[in-house]
Amino acid sequence: MADIKEESKSSKLDGIKKAAIFMITLGPETSAQIMKQLPDSYIQKVSYEIANIDHVSQKDREMIIDEFLEMSQAREYILDGGIDYAKTLLNKALGTQRAKEVIDMLNQIQLRERPFNIARKADPQQLTNLLLGEQSQTVALILCYMQPDKAAQILVQFPPEKQTDIAERIGTISSTSPAVIERIEKVIESKFSSFVENETESVGGVNTLVDILNQVGRTTEKAIVAELEQTQPALAEEVKASLFTFEDIVSLQKADVQKVLREVNQDDLVLALKGVSDELRDFIFDNLSSRAVETLKEDMQFLGPARLSAVEEAQQKIVTVIRRLDEQGEVYIMRGEQDAIVE
Known part of the structure; x- marks a missing residue:
């Protein structure tokens, strides 16, 4: 022993x-x-x-x-x-x-996976399309094994009368034979295999386009948006609502502008301010100390003429800093109604 x-x-x-x-x-x-x-x-x-x-x-x-x-x-x-x-x-x-x-x-x-693990990992819309033709008892059993928020997304897409039937069955299920679960799981996995084999990844869309346009030169960006205004006016308006340009820095709060300027390379700022409007230049100056403004003006005079492409590149670097700080929650970019502030 x-x-x-x-x-x-x-x-x-x-x-x-x-x-x-x-x-x-x-x-x-x-x-x-x-x-x-x-x-x-x-x-x-x-x-x-x-x-x-x-x-x-x-x-x-x-x-x-x-x-x-x-x-x-x-x-x-x-x-x-x-x-x-x-x-x-x-x-x-x-x-x-x-x-x-x-x-x-x-x-x-290597413990056995929880039943219907493939359903837990599946795209909610794809899974809904698969389950719409299934019996209420089967749907109820599968939803019992899913994350509550995901199960809710699926349940609301059924007709009202079937929602109630599914909900009732979920509430009255107390136990189910492992053999029954295994059999249903195999059927669902078999039916879902076509979705997995042809699985697509979410790509494109306005956000993707905005991310790309924020990385191209300002001239290219303006040309693309101008063309979209002629061919796809609704898309153009949506893009412009999300697209942050160097000139949009005036929409930032004073404290946010100062955070950005602390992160920006001085040489990039000098170059970025070449050829901008007096209003924009004064806005930047108002967010710097008197000594910093004097130094900046001297550097701009010393720089002399600059290529437009170089100016646009410097402006884009500053925009990149702003977008990074926005993603980190350090600054706030206004994006229309979706980001309205509640006092």
């Missing part, structure tokens, strides 16, 4: 032995219920280990229970939000080193 020594460490035990100790700790009734859910091969291995353990120290019990709770928590985090989400929460709860160990153990034991 094997004897689990008091000084043994949980990390030195293999997975089957840990499972055996965990079963012993839970007691015969609970362990019997768990055993019913295991594959035959695991039942044999765990049973063999249980039969060959005649003593389990309190220390080992506590370590294995703690490990089980940590791994259960980690697995739930992964299912809810993915591996990065799990790492973030586990780092806060357990510390970086222990969090890494738990994630590594989960990867090593």
Whole structure:
């Protein structure tokens, strides 16, 4: 008979032995219920280990229970939000080193994925299109295993009368045979395979166009927007509403302008102000100290004539700084009604 020594460490035990100790700790009734859910091969291995353990120290019990709770928590985090989400929460709860160990153990034991995992990862609209033709009971069962917010997105797209039927079935499901779940899961995976094989990635759109236009020269940008105004006026208006240009710096709050100017290279600022309107130049000067303004004016005079392409490049560098600070929440770019401020 094997004897689990008091000084043994949980990390030195293999997975089957840990499972055996965990079963012993839970007691015969609970362990019997768990055993019913295991594959035959695991039942044999765990049973063999249980039969060959005649003593389990309190220390080992506590370590294995703690490990089980940590791994259960980690697995739930992964299912809810993915591996990065799990790492973030586990780092806060357990510390970086222990969090890494738990994630590594989960990867090593390769636990069976939660039912309908493919549905949890699927695009909501694609999944809705697939489920619209399914029976309410099937849809309800699948939604029970999905993230609540994603399940809600799908449920609202069904006709009102079917929404109620699905909701009622979700509320009355208490248990389902693993065999039934497995059978439905295989059917859904088979039907969804066509979506996976032909999966498309969201690309393009106004935001993509704006990102590109913010990286091209000002002359090119103006030409494209002017042409869009003739051929696609609605698109042109949408682009202009989101497109931030160097001249739009006057729309920033005073404090935000000063943050930007602290981040901007002095040589770029000197070059960017060549040929701009007096109004824009004065606006920049108003956000600098008197000494900085004097230095800037001297540098501009010393610079002399500059190529338009060089000026546009310098302006674009400043726009890039502004957009970066906006994304970081350091400054605020007004974008029409969508970003209205509530006092």
